[in-house]
Amino acid sequence: MKGPLKKAVSYVLAAALVFCATGCWDRVEINNRYFVLALAVDKFEYSEAEEKKQEEEQQGQNGVQQPAESRRNRLVVSIVAPNVGLLKSEGTIVTEEMKFPLSTVGPNTQEAITQLDTRLNGRIFFGHVKAVLIGERLLKDRKLFMETMDELERDHQIGRNIDFLAVKGEAKDALFIKPLVEPIIGTYLEQIFQQRRTGRFHGRKLGEIITTIHETGGALIPRLTVGENELKVAGACVIKNHKHRAWLGELETRAAQWIDGMAEEGTVSVEMQGIWVPFEMTGLERSMEVTKDDDGNIYLDISLTVEGEIAGYIYQIHREVMDEKFIKEAQTAIGREMTAECTGVMDKVKNEFGVDIWGIGAHIRKFHPEIWRDVKDNWEEVFPDIEVNISVLVNVRRIGIIK
């Protein structure tokens, strides 16, 4: 049996070798890839007038047809990739552009990408996407937004650790600007996020946002504003029922983060005797207590413990900062200020919008299953009625190097 078997094995091996040589289905040279660093999706408004106009324009042309205005197209998808040729200094002829932004329309993200593939000389690769931007109008269209979110989640190349931003206006504009500071746009954003110095933007990643939206239908998405040649990341967008509900300003976002127990670092300015004293936070801890009384009312106590230092006062002699009484005063003032901000945002989000962006429902579900049993079916209505009491305890630990 050994002879013919050995022959059979050798034939199989030979075939396998041939296979290997002709195969390599997935091989794409790294310099032939188009590394998308940021992806932007906007809603596309179809208009008949535009379609007619485009048809007329293209009557006499035999050139490359742009994706037509048609009913099918509902999204504007833009991508940006760096010009890697510039990294090779000698001997190549490469354009001076630091990055290549491209944009197209399509019925959904995947098809739009395929469309873009036809216009590029490289295979689009999403493995290094750093940020996904969603335009305002898309956020307001519930169905389209949910479709887009599903596509983002389903794609295996787009990681879950990337930044996800809501853009006030058209997301596309964010990719097409020419910023002064950092030419390659995706990493520009990533680097901003890595700073995390202020609490004014909501530093959650795509994965966490997706998870929250799945559980409650609501979340906070960081907001991006497009300037002339810069991008500003501050503030947030409140999502309710998979749709944009409102924008939160920078300070409100910061307060919302405090309630979440995040945004440990930041500066709070408090007025004390006409002087706006800056207080630099270095640590924040949050604890939540939920109780229910016999009438079925639910009470939520949020207590924040804050640590930090006083960063400025006024250059004068008659009052010292390094004085226990002063510090106590400062602590009270700061606490009052922070409580006010938090309560403000809590009222707005809870009462006005009725969105649970802090996972209070989840908290009840985990820690107080008895309460959860009663409220889980109509959490949406119960949530706005919860009485929330926020208290902030401030500890000023240091005051800088002068007294």
Place this chain on the structure above:
Amino acid sequence: MNSQEKITSNQLMAIMISLLIGIGILTLPRTVTEEAGPDGWLLVLVGGIIVIIISVVISRLGIMFPNQTVVEYGSTLLSKPLGILFSLGFFVYFVLFCAFEARVFSEITKQFLLDRTPTEVIVATILLTSAYLVRKDLATIGRMGEMIVPVFIIVPFLFLSAAIPDMDLTNLLPFMGTSPVRFLAGLGTIVTSYLGFETLLLFQPAMNRPQDAAKAMSVALGVVMVSYILTVIASVSIFGVYEIQRLIWPTFTMFRTIKIPGAFLENVHGVIMAIWVVTVYMTLSIFFFAAVTIMGRLVKVRDHAFMVLPLTFIIYFLAMVPDNIAVLYEYLDMFSIYLGVPFGLIFPLVIYAAAIIRKMGTERGNKDERSLEEGS
């Protein structure tokens, strides 16, 4: 198995660990959460204990019938035709398992690593590579296990430790909130994640100290159980009970999110995929070997190597049967329920009961004992 080296206890442990950790671990966090919510990890624990008990039962059988595999003492205990029927059934069960492993492996590889390579090619290559190993003897497989198991136990858990800051253990609350009925129903599915331990029925005679089988199995299953539990806890902590039910392969997606900043291999999922290829390869090969062993013992051949290649083709064709991934997982579920539970749980217990009732088999073996050395 022809006259060859025996395997040591450590090698048996390594074989079992690499056998059980295969494709199941990828979907495990999702399936247990679907069954038991945040208490999924408890399900894993209880399932593991059940399986340990059954494998101790099996090891008793092996001691009662020295140098015999279930092919032989099954026939003795249950009457020859029934025994042969069971053995054939077992054979089919293992072959199907191989086909499933190969196909699921190919699907996942296509999804995450090699988009455009045809499924046929991936399945064919892994089956051929597996065939190369199966032509050798169990001791070789044991040695491979010994080399590989430390790597694929330690490395992923090292990486997981990088994800600890992202883990929110409160996701595992409320504790014991699941109703007992749901819990018990879930036990059925969890036991199928441990399938593979029944190969002890075939491998015990190859040990150089079969009486140590019980201890070795317990340790091995314990390791597997702990690995499963840690994986489930980690995944649920990171994703939460709702999200995790949406992800097909939460284990992978979890590793996808882990980044070790500044390191050369920033995205660890490449290393994890590489390790996982090895794991599935071992699972596939050991089931393949089990199937070949059964057939070898049924037809009483000396060297099983010649059966391997035809069986490779059979498995290949079986693996290509499902049309898409949804159908594939449906078949896999049916397979687990209709074949896995009977052969994995019921069959060994039945045989053991038969052995007790008919009072056959002693510490020293009975008259029908067929020695391993026969035919060599």
Place this chain on the structure above:
Amino acid sequence: MGFLGRTMNKKDNKKPEQDQPRDRAFSSLDKNLGYFKDKLKDCDDVVYREFRVGSKQQYGFALIFVDGLIDRNMINEEVLKSLMLDIRRANMNPGVFSRNIFTLAFNGAVTTGEVEEEEYLDKAIVSLLAGDSLLLIDGYKKVIVIGSKGWPNRGVQEPQTEAVIRGSRDGFSETLRINTALLRRRLRDPELKIKQIRLGVRSKTDVAIAYMDNIVDKKVLDEVEKRLRSINMDGILESGYIEQFIEDSWYSPFPQVQNTERPDRVAAAILEGRVAIITDNTPFVLLVPVTINMLFQSAEDYYERWFIASFIRIMRYVSAFISLTLPAIYIAITSYHPGLIPTDLALYIAGTRTGVPFPAFIEAVIMEMTLELLREAGIRLPGPIGQTIGIVGGLVIGQAAVQAGLVSPIMVIVVAVTAISSFALSSYSIGISFRFLRFFLIALSAAFGLFGVMLGLLIMLVHLCSLKSFGIPYLAPLVGNAYYEMGDSFIRVPLIAMHRRPKTLSGRNMIRIRPGGKNGQSGSETGNIGGKDGRGYEKTGE
């Protein structure tokens, strides 16, 4: 410079053609001489010295030897002078003289160190051609075989292929006897047995098997002897021939027999229970059985302190892995999975590869091929030119290729690192295996990316797991029950911890260091520690 040697003319190979010696010696001197001159016709380096002995020159003697193979001095002084001159001067009873010239000559007159008598002329020819001299006496049917070996020899020099920083610089030479002596110098134990046989039908090469009788695994020893005796070949010109005949799997890329030029390595191996095969005409001694981690050990690992030694060993394993897989991983990452590396690196690589006409794996193959060619060229060219060509050639060609835009600079770096890693391996034979396997992995990686690399590594691992060397699994200390042996694989634990011999190799006489031996005291009997016979030696080393 000569060195006395002698072969024990024991059992020859029982080959069909050479079964029994056939030609008996004649009585007549002339007939004997005639036999030799006939057989050795046209062998002009054979010298026939006829002379007469006795006060009245009544006895005919003849001395035959091969010029160049003998120690001239000895022949002149001890044989010729002794027989021709000194006998005359000796005051002997004439009666004694006439009785048995042969015995007289044999026992008393020939004053060399080794003498033997031989009845069969064809066997005498074998000895003659090995360097012995033949003394023929008229009227006697026996030949005196005089051990007179002495031929030009390189002497004991530093081994070329295994240089160390610390350790002896003795290397084996091409003469068997010198080599066995170097071994004896290190192991002065009567248990060190050296058995000699002759291999090769026409070359009749002397081959010695050396082992410690009370440590070696008898099964392995028997297997070695069995395999050696089954060699049926014209000429055994080098130990490599023997290696290829006795190894377990000829188709495996991994060496299953270890070779070394260093006597200290051989001595250490013998102490572990292995068998050494010393072959005449080559300084390379074979050691069996071998496991993979032995191929990664170097002698000076044991002479330096354990911490350094462990570190260097780990580096060796790491560089082995790198030299095997780096090009394949590079190809897999750049061609298939750029998502696995940090973004900046990916962009950088993409940038440096713009304009390169070849796909990554063609680049890799071209560079590797070039490197192999340079390596071979460097070996062939003499002395300093060779080494320079290797280094300079590599650098220059690499640089030029990058500037011409044929390869990317990263590729050059990858290939250079691979090459340097491969030089760090301590055993040449495993280095060659890896060179070959690297191409195998490159091919697989080019076809299937990371999946292909893993498949290739799996295939190699399966092969390694199934490989055996004389019954010992190739991966022995890493698998199987001998976990304490791991102390000598990836790292090297301090000598005081290495108090047991590797179980896989012998299983006998397990203790080699007694507790307390470190401070110079001889430890007391500690009883049965490990192995079946826990008997150790009474004293630790001196």
